[in-house]
Amino acid sequence: MAYPDNLLSRGESVVLHKHPHWKVLILPTVAFVVFIGGGFALAAILRNWSHHGIAWIAIAVVAVIGLILLTLVPFIRWRTEHFVITNFHVFFRTGILHRREHQIPLGHIQNMETSVPFWGRLLGYGSLIVESAADQPLEFENVASLAKVQSTLNQLIMDDRNRYNVGSDGVPNAAPRGRSDQPDQTYPPQQ
Incomplete structure (x- = not known):
């Protein structure tokens, strides 16, 4: 952006x-891997359970909320911070x-x-x-x-x-540019 x-x-x-340094995205990336990997692993473990449909829905809801809060929001915050x-x-x-x-x-x-x-x-x-x-x-x-x-x-x-033509103290210099007793300085020096 x-x-x-x-x-x-x-x-x-x-x-x-x-934007801020990429290190602020390390934890959201780890959270993404944990939620995706953990969600699939938990769903695979519970597949033989009698109420596995309800468990899968609960896992999906927790994973989506976790992904939004711990991955998507930090990424958008990183993307919208400008220096x-x-x-x-x-x-x-x-x-x-x-x-x-x-x-x-x-x-x-x-x-x-x-x-x-x-x-x-x-x-x-x-x-x-x-x-x-x-x-x-x-x-x-x-x-x-x-x-x-x-x-x-x-x-x-x-x-x-x-x-x-301001000095380092923030006060304008007494001699304006173009006076005959000061050489005209161009920046950067031209050769």
């Missing part, structure tokens, strides 16, 4: 779009029935912090904590390819500050 283009402003384009970086904003959107969304302009990001557990180092995921000028820190968990996300976000923040 692509991130909706109608949420982007004019001239804004998606640079990076991620999107554009050339102007960082978006986080989650929710199936009740949607929650955060939007942080790149120019308002003050600090980024990463947290990578032991398994995250092995499987390639971690948490990204973004502090903005106005809000409390937001933590994005289970971000896949965290180093790539962080470097892309750093580059976009620097591009945004260069575009608006």
Whole structure:
């Protein structure tokens, strides 16, 4: 499912779009195998029982409810959770029935912090904590390819500050671009 283009402003384009790391689908996959395999095994064991028709219906009902709650819902939740970086904003959107969304302009990001557990180092995921000028820190968990996300976000923040000629402290520089005492800098440098 692509991130909706109608949420982007004019001239804004998606640079990076991620769902949570695939490790969040391990338990739903195990649940799927257990419910399918266990249901068929239990049905085979009870086939010689005198009320096997009722038992099979009960097994099917429990298996369907279990598959919906423990497999289908987590998969849909994974699919509908978006971590999107554009050339102007960082978006986080989650929710199936009740949607929650955060939007942080790149120019308002003050600090980024990463947290990578032991398994995250092995499987390639971690948490990204973004502090903005106005809000409390937001933590994005289970971000896949965290180093790539962080470097892309750093580059976009620097591009945004260069575009608006804003210093690292968030204050506009005193000398606007185009003054004769400063060389005109283009980004990236052209050869």
